[in-house]
Amino acid sequence: MLIGQLADALGIPTRTVRFYERKGLLPDPERAENGYRVYDDTTLARLRFIRTAQAAGLTLAEIASVIGVRDDGTAPCSHVDSLLEAKLAEVRQRRRQLAALEAELSELLERSRQLDPADCTAGEICHIFTPTETVPS
Template sequence: MRIGEVAAAAGLATQTIRFYERRGLLPEPCRGPNGYRHYDGSMLVRLRFIRTAQTAGLTLVEIASIIALRDDGATPCSHVQSLLLTKLCDVRSRQRELAAAEAELGSLIDRSHRLDPADCTNTQICHIISASS
């Protein structure tokens, strides 16, 4: 397959495939006499893996580390599990931060309903957010 065919089958832009090649996520493809890249079906498997790993929140560096392990003949499952556990901890931490932000915003909105804009002074900038009120 040529790059356009692989891109269409994978639902990616050709530039994305070239980018993945430059980042070492994809092996250097064979080239025909005309210089066109030629790919086999295994490229689609690798591209789908990359997309699925990105959806799980893994970075391209993390994905490259997984691919490198596999390319070296190792089974990367324990490495992947470790990466995913770290991602899950990060997501849970961000959820706690977002819940705190949600509570603070709700409190400020409730406060805004109780305050009269006419009572806002120049020294407070906005008494909804002012710490002194």
């Protein structure tokens, strides 16, 4: 199997396969006499693994570390487990941040609806962002 066929089998560009190779996610492949990369099904499986792990939010560096553990002859399960735990915590935190941002945006939009552009001054740049003044007694 040549690189184009491998790439087509997964619907990814050939560039990406070479990129993964340089990142250490794929082993240096066999070469035909003309220098072309030659692959077998194990590479296909490895690429599928990479894509699945990516779908779980792992970065290529993290996936490379998992592959590294496996290549050391160790089952990377516990490593994967901790990566997933960390990722889950990250995702939850990010979700919280985005929830706050969504609330902030809604508030700004609501304010926008109640403001008249004619009242917007150059000094403020745009009064939608001007903090609502809590009028003191």
